Amino acid sequence: xxxxxxxxxxxxxxxxxxxxxxxxxxxxxxxxxxxxxxxxxxxxxxxxxxxxxxxxxxxxxxxxxxxxxxxxxxxxxxxxxxxxxxxxxxxxxxxxxxxxxxxxxxxxxxxxxxxxxxxxxxxxxxxxxxxxxxxxxxxxxxxxxxxxxxxxxxxxxxxxxxxxxxxxxxxxxxxxxxxxxxxxxxxxxxxxxxxxxxxxxxxxxxxxxxxxxxxxxxxxxxxxxxxxxxxxxxxxx
Amino acid sequence: xxxxxxxxxxxxxxxxxxxxxxxxxxxxxxxxxxxxxxxxxxxxxxxxxxxxxxxxxxxxxxxxxxxxxxxxxxxxxxxxxxxxxxxxxxxxxxxxxxxxxxxxxxxxxxxxxxxxxxxxxxxxxxxxxxxxxxxxxxxxxxxxxxxxxxxxxxxxxxxxxxxxxxxxxxxxxxxxxxxxxxxxxxxxxxxxxxxxxxxxxxxxxxxxxxxxxxxxxxxxxxxxxxxxxxxxxxxxx
Numbered sequence: 218x219x220x221x222x223x224x225x226x227x228x229x230x231x232x233x234x235x236x237x238x239x240x241x242x243x244x245x246x247x248x249x250x251x252x253x254x255x256x257x258x259x260x261x262x263x264x265x266x267x268x269x270x271x272x273x274x275x276x277x278x279x280x281x282x283x284x285x286x287x288x289x290x291x292x293x294x295x296x297x298x299x300x301x302x303x304x305x306x307x308x309x310x311x312x313x314x315x316x317x318x319x320x321x322x323x324x325x326x327x328x329x330x331x332x333x334x335x336x337x338x339x340x341x342x343x344x345x346x347x348x349x350x351x352x353x354x355x356x357x358x359x360x361x362x363x364x365x366x367x368x369x370x371x372x373x374x375x376x377x378x379x380x381x382x383x384x385x386x387x388x389x390x391x392x393x394x395x396x397x398x399x400x401x402x403x404x405x406x407x408x409x410x411x412x413x414x415x416x417x418x419x420x421x422x423x424x425x426x427x428x429x430x431x432x433x434x435x436x437x438x439x440x441x442x443x444x445x446x447x448x449x450x451x452x453x454x
Numbered sequence: 455x456x457x458x459x460x461x462x463x464x465x466x467x468x469x470x471x472x473x474x475x476x477x478x479x480x481x482x483x484x485x486x487x488x489x490x491x492x493x494x495x496x497x498x499x500x501x502x503x504x505x506x507x508x509x510x511x512x513x514x515x516x517x518x519x520x521x522x523x524x525x526x527x528x529x530x531x532x533x534x535x536x537x538x539x540x541x542x543x544x545x546x547x548x549x550x551x552x553x554x555x556x557x558x559x560x561x562x563x564x565x566x567x568x569x570x571x572x573x574x575x576x577x578x579x580x581x582x583x584x585x586x587x588x589x590x591x592x593x594x595x596x597x598x599x600x601x602x603x604x605x606x607x608x609x610x611x612x613x614x615x616x617x618x619x620x621x622x623x624x625x626x627x628x629x630x631x632x633x634x635x636x637x638x639x640x641x642x643x644x645x646x647x648x649x650x651x652x653x654x655x656x657x658x659x660x661x662x663x664x665x666x667x668x669x670x671x672x673x674x675x676x677x678x679x680x681x682x683x684x685x686x687x688x689x690x691x
Binding site: 221222223224225226227229313315318320322363366367368369370371372373374375385386403404405406408409410412413415416417425432433443444445446451452 | 458459460461462463464466550552555557559600603604605606607608609610611612622623640641642643645646647649650652653654662669670680681682683688689690
């Protein structure tokens, strides 16, 4: 943030996204209609929901055959065994369970039967490459999802995919205004971009799945995977 | 967000805050010098660090006498017993410990020997009352702190105090663009405001402890305490 100003703007006029749609082309067309110019360092935050829809990441619960483990867990938490099977298929491990709740590692946020993009960092990289080519600007991409958190109520936008930006901002060695070395040395910039955009995108009901953020301009090669704390470094795994 | 646009702007020219300073007066003066007009629904996000400094929330480690419990814990985690005593004094419970790490309930984010404001929601309410009186606008306040999180690397701005805004946005009963009832029904708006502002404020080293956010305009009576999940509802307590 060079001059202390950041703006967020929903890209207006995007159609409902359908499987097979070219998101980059839809975004480019919407920008042209709205006469929005794009600049180097701009970041598009795109909800996982529209990326998943474009990628056709649907599942029919009626076509899922729950395993014995899924049936057992579904019984324990009082959920649809087919849905629990989908959660298990999309997870590396189950973190916590309670009646009505299954928290699975790295694959939270499954909404209805729409799965997360298969590889959100790859989806972000692909979308970025297309937009850079089509717009002629070095833009960044964050794919966001609204997730719950331990300790706190309410969802917040998180980065589940990223490309072309600094995702985890290492500030080691810098000092604060009072001359002290910073104790918090790494900032989850990609998550902050996602959280900020979530205020504008709201839920999908508002039809603002793509938000343009200007003024942060932290180009880099980060990925959302940079933000994932591995279980062996996680006191809450 | 009415028209899909949100802007964030650091309030420039604030002096280094000292114990006893009137933050509202400092902010009002800085706004006047920078010729920034304020509107109803604007939100000021203020870092906890400057609120703590204004409130004189300093502690001298040399004046702290560690209890036996603090000495024992300090030995286990290899930290200064006086610092551990301060952490214990500011906490309701200790959540996790590891070498070099003490995670305490609701009082994370102690930076050096500067404590969090004693009652951040009350600090936010007081600051808001003064600013509303002095500026003649219904502004909101978020007091923010950069905190680490389970599962993910990097800090993100969180709301530790709030006044004059909706903190936890209840969206139950609304449907998404595709007609489905929303599964995530509560949004931690105050945390999203804090995360967004953190991109502009950076760390205190950049000297941008107050950020003005325009365009969200969700006036209400929320407090940051609305966001705190009590231990009995927390699977990670």
